[in-house]
Amino acid sequence: MSTPHVKGRTYDATGRRERAAARRARIIAAARARFLSDGYAATTVAAVAADAEVSVDTIYKGFGGKVGLLEAAWWRALEGRGEQSAERRADAAAGDSDARTMIATWARLSAEVAGESSRLFALIRSLAVVDPAVGDLYQRIEESRNARMAHNARLLAATGELRPGVSVEQARDIMLAVSGHLPEPLLDRAGWPARDYIDLVDRLLRAALMADAPSGPRSASSAALPSG
CATH class of the missing domain: 1.10.357.10 (Tetracycline Repressor, domain 2)
Known part of the structure; x- marks a missing residue:
């Protein structure tokens, strides 16, 4: 019973x-x-x-x-829109990937997450200077972003394909700048289609971070995505 x-x-x-x-x-x-x-x-x-x-x-x-x-x-x-968080999906994709595949994954997930977070980030950043409690939140967000991009930079360096002369710290800073400053003006204000944003981020990161950054057609990460 x-x-x-x-x-x-x-x-x-x-x-x-x-x-x-x-x-x-x-x-x-x-x-x-x-x-x-x-x-x-x-x-x-x-x-x-x-x-x-x-x-x-x-x-x-x-x-x-x-x-x-x-x-x-x-x-x-x-967390993005997937069943698993964007961070978990990024780490899973990085397991046995080369630098180009890793960067393509980051570019795709960047657009997905930015679609959910960029307007909130702009709001929090603007409030941080006038509201101490939101300022504390902004500081935690920046610390989390810094740690995440340092993690990604170390993964990239481990492939042996990081551009000569670019340190892990510089790679982290480049990814922080791209993720922190491009989404709001391009996706939100200018209304870029996601595929165009992904293509730009992919090309920027490959040019800045890869030892042998190939030029060529649109990246595979964006070819199958619909616009908007």
């Missing part, structure tokens, strides 16, 4: 976790939409709660307030 009871309890716990995860995702999506449409100052916790169909207390308990919502929206955006 005890086994069905245990199974029932396990099922109920799984269901609660799934409902909690769905509720959290709904709150984060509502917060992101509000921040980008109304701006940070005009967005209220009450408005996000109403959009997500939860109580204000639920948001305060789960996120602590507006800065917590902004931070959650940022880290969710970095």
Whole structure:
């Protein structure tokens, strides 16, 4: 008689976790939409709660307030659109890849993640100079970006194909500059198609980082992607 009871309890716990995860995702999506449409100052916790169909207390308990919502929206955006996070997919692709394949993967994932995160990044960067709490968040984001690009630079150097005279630290800095400053003006303001952005990032990184950067047609990373 005890086994069905245990199974029932396990099922109920799984269901609660799934409902909690769905509720959290709904709150984060509502917060992101509000921040980008109304701006940070005009967005209220009450408005996000109403959009997500939860109580204000639920948001305060789960996120602590507006800065917590902004931070959650940022880290969710970095995951991209795949079933696995963009970082995990990048690391998996880098396993036995040569430098050109690794860079093509980074370019493709850069466009995917930028589509989710670049407007949030611009918002956080602008708020950081006037709101100390957001400034702390921005600092953590920059530290995380720095660590990630250092990781990618070390992977690239391990292939033996890093351009002579370019240090791992310089490779990190180049990737930081590309990922931090190109998406917002090109994808958001100018409305570049994703395939054109991917092609540009791929060519820039290969030219700057590869020992033998081949010139030629559009990269394979962008050839199969639709525009927009």
